Amino acid sequence: TQLLEQSPQFLSIQEGENLTVYCNSSSVFSSLQWYRQEPGEGPVLLVTVVTGGEVKKLKRLTFQFGDARKDSSLHITAAQPGDTGLYLCAGALGGGGADGLTFGKGTHLIIQP
Amino acid sequence: DSGVTQTPKHLITATGQRVTLRCSPRSGDLSVYWYQQSLDQGLQFLIQYYNGEERAKGNILERFSAQQFPDLHSELNLSSLELGDSALYFCASSVEQGFKQYFGPGTRLTVT
Numbered sequence: 038t039q040l041l042e043q044s045p046q047f048l049s050i051q052e053g054e055n056l057t058v059y060c061n062s063s064s065v066f067s068s069l070q071w072y073r074q075e076p077g078e079g080p081v082l083l084v085t086v087v088t089g090g091e092v093k094k095l096k097r098l099t100f101q102f103g104d105a106r107k108d109s110s111l112h113i114t115a116a117q118p119g120d121t122g123l124y125l126c127a128g129a130l131g132g133g134g135a136d137g138l139t140f141g142k143g144t145h146l147i148i149q150p
Numbered sequence: 151d152s153g154v155t156q157t158p159k160h161l162i163t164a165t166g167q168r169v170t171l172r173c174s175p176r177s178g179d180l181s182v183y184w185y186q187q188s189l190d191q192g193l194q195f196l197i198q199y200y201n202g203e204e205r206a207k208g209n210i211l212e213r214f215s216a217q218q219f220p221d222l223h224s225e226l227n228l229s230s231l232e233l234g235d236s237a238l239y240f241c242a243s244s245v246e247q248g249f250k251q252y253f254g255p256g257t258r259l260t261v262t
Contacts, residue, residue, distance in 0.1 A: 070250070079152065079240050079253035080193070125193065137183055137195030137208050138251060 040064055041128055043141035051149055052118060058111045058144045060126035069102055069109045070138065072125040080125055116148045153177065154254035156241050162260045168229040171257045175222055175243030181205070182224040183244075183251055184216055188237040199224055200246075231261045 042061045050056055060069070068087040072080035084093050086102035086109065093100045097120075099112040109126055123145055127138040153176035163169055175182050184196040186209075195208035199218035210216075213231075218224045228235060238258050242251040 072253075077256075077258070079154075079242075079255050081152070082250060082252060085250055127193075137185075137198050137206055138193075139195065140185075140193035142192040 041141035049147040060109045066128035074123040152252040156254040171226040173224045173241030179243035181244045183242040185240045
């Protein structure tokens with residue numbers, strides 16, 4: 038059973054388009070992180086959200102944590118080829134992340150020029 | 151560059167063998183986490199150490215073990231290797247038992 042479900046699994050769009058990636062669970066998380074991973078490299082932390090309903094913006098990326106802290110979304114505006122990569126959401130079940138992170142299987146994003 | 155280092159980058163070994171993967175956390179980080187990434191299972195949490203003590207266990211097999219040394223570097227030992235152990239192994243670190251985990255570049259293990 039996958040605790041964190043990400044959708045879509047694959048997404049290929051044209052440069053300049055907008056997109057949203059979803060991360061859903063039936064469990065409540067104390068915090069949720071989004072990572073981006075390039076092939077053969079380690080995941081790179083993009084953002085951490087901790088409060089239900091929280092919205093964080095990172096340039097063209099907008100991250101939202103659901104009110105019940107069970108889901109999250111990542112919205113990219115005017116996607117660029119440099120946004121191509123594997124986007125992973127990861128939740129901490131225990132306080133302070135003491136139990137390690139639970140990862141979704143990721144969204145493979147391709148931005149075509 | 152996250153500041154987390156892992157060696158070796160690649161490792162090829164045969165079934166039944168034992169290997170050791172090494173991780174040095176970011177300067178000042180006390181917590182080290184180990185993860186396994188495979189195509190079918192995604193990223194799976196294996197084990198966490200905090201300031202030398204085991205803190206939490208995830209989906210770690212009994213054939214696998216880890217430790218964190220006084221200088222805070224950590225080693226993951228994999229023994230009686232099977233073909234299914236082929237995967238990317240990542241180490242991550244955080245300041246305390248915090249949720250902001252920074253990942254190393256990984257070790258790609260291939261068991262033949």
